[in-house]
Amino acid sequence: MSVAIEANPKRDEGAGEKMETTRHRTIRHSKSVPEPLRAAHIHTTPFAARLGGNQEFVLDRADPKNAAVLEDIPDAATHMTVKQALDLRGFRQAILWKAAAVEGVGTMLLVYATDWSTLSPAAYPPPPDPASESGVFSTASFLGPLVGGVTxxxxxxxxxFCFGAVTGGHLNPLITIATFFTRLTSLPRAILYVSFQIIGASLAGLLIRASYDSREFKVGGCWLNPAEISVSSAFTNEFSASLVVLFMAFGVGLDPRQRQIFGPSLGPIFVGLAVGTTAFSMAFTRPGYGGAAMNPARCFGAYVGSSFPTWHWIHWVATIAASVFHGIVYYMVPPWGGFAGKHERQLVSDEEK
Structure with a gap:
């Protein structure tokens, strides 16, 4: 997508001045943005992995005018090389630290809200009555995930919607790690985001403990009864559910072709529906299992507030494994055709004509 970097409005048009600092650089929206938005002069920091933005606000890596910004923020455009993705100079960019801090605040609020809505006493629920005609569908094992999935x-x-314009709206290590393996997020940003996501989730866990006035609780998606469920079974479910979420989140929230269909306005809603539906559908099938987390920070925060189980590793290992698998498939069949942006730029050119 071809976009231009906005110049300092106070400079004379003919004067040659130094490039603006990264802090003051902004991205001008493309002509594919609806007219009402263009008239409002909306600007945002470019980031290729902006969840729900469908890569509407990215730079064209082939445009030499964008070279200065991409030198400092390589993930402001797609198609990073491995060298660019691993460039550690990003740690010196204050804008990344600020975005990561806001990401931590958003994760704290999300974890508190979603954990609290699925909170229950630490005791494991009894299995459903085998003589009941409704089976699990009339028990807390079904109704709990239903409420949790909807909320x-x-x-x-x-x-x-709240945090996407500032951070990209990941709020989940699964999304951040997956966008790193698809080379949409640089390593410095990924490390900072995941670190602050964990910090935010930990604060949420402490707030939950203070609100519940006890640490004897469990959270939907973050518990299992070892007497009924094996760790290997939980790992398989966590890996599969994470893959489902990744493919749907990338499909509706990061695929550049989708902005021609529903744009960035509906992307966050579809991502929320994808996660909520998956969380619900993976949680009630087997008694003694709270379902897949699909957000390791969420469970990490719950365990900070309660206690850490020995099998918490499955949330992180399954997340990384699913991200690697998804990254391989993503680059085997890239959504933009694999021509380093050529196909995408042709679409914009045709639209302009």
Whole structure:
């Protein structure tokens, strides 16, 4: 997508001045943005992995005018090389630290809201009565995930809307790690985001403990009864559910072709529906299992507030494994055709004509 970097409005047009600092650089919206938005002069920091933005606000890496910005923020455009993705100079960019700090605040609020809405006593629920005709569908094992899935869908969509313009709206290490393996997020940003996500989730866990007035609780998606569920079974479910979420989140929230269909306005809603529906559908099938987390920071925060189980590693290992697998598939069949932006730029050119 071809976009231009806005110049300092106070400079004379003919004067040659130094490039603006990264802090003051902004991205001008493309002509594919609806007319009402263009008239409002909306600007945003370019970031290729902006969840729900469908890569509407990215730079064209082939445009030499964008070279200065991409030198400091390589993930402001797609198609980073491995060298660019691993460039550690990003740690010196104050804008990344600020975005990561806001990401931590958003994660804290999201974790508190979604954990609290699925909170229950630490005791494991009894299995459903085998003589009951309704089976699990009339028990707390079904109704709890149903409530949690609906509330999570709403909360996630709203928080992406709230924080997406500043951070990209990841609020989840699964999304951040996956965008790193698809080379949409640089290593410095990924490390900072995940670190602050964990910090924010930890604060949320402490707030939950203070609100519940006890640490004897469990959270939906973050518990299992070892007497009924094996760790290997939970790992398989966590890996599969994470893959489902990644493919749907990338499809509706990061695929550049989708902005021609529903744009960035509906992306966060669809991402929230994807996560909420998956969380619900993976949680009630087997008694003694709270379902897949699909957000390791969320469970990490819950365990800070309660206690850490020995099997918490599955949330992180399954997340990384799913991200690697998704990254391989993503680059085998890239959404933009694999021509380093050529196909995408041709679409914009045709639209302008």
């Amino acid at each position: 999570s869908a709403i909360f996630i969509a709203m928080y992406i």
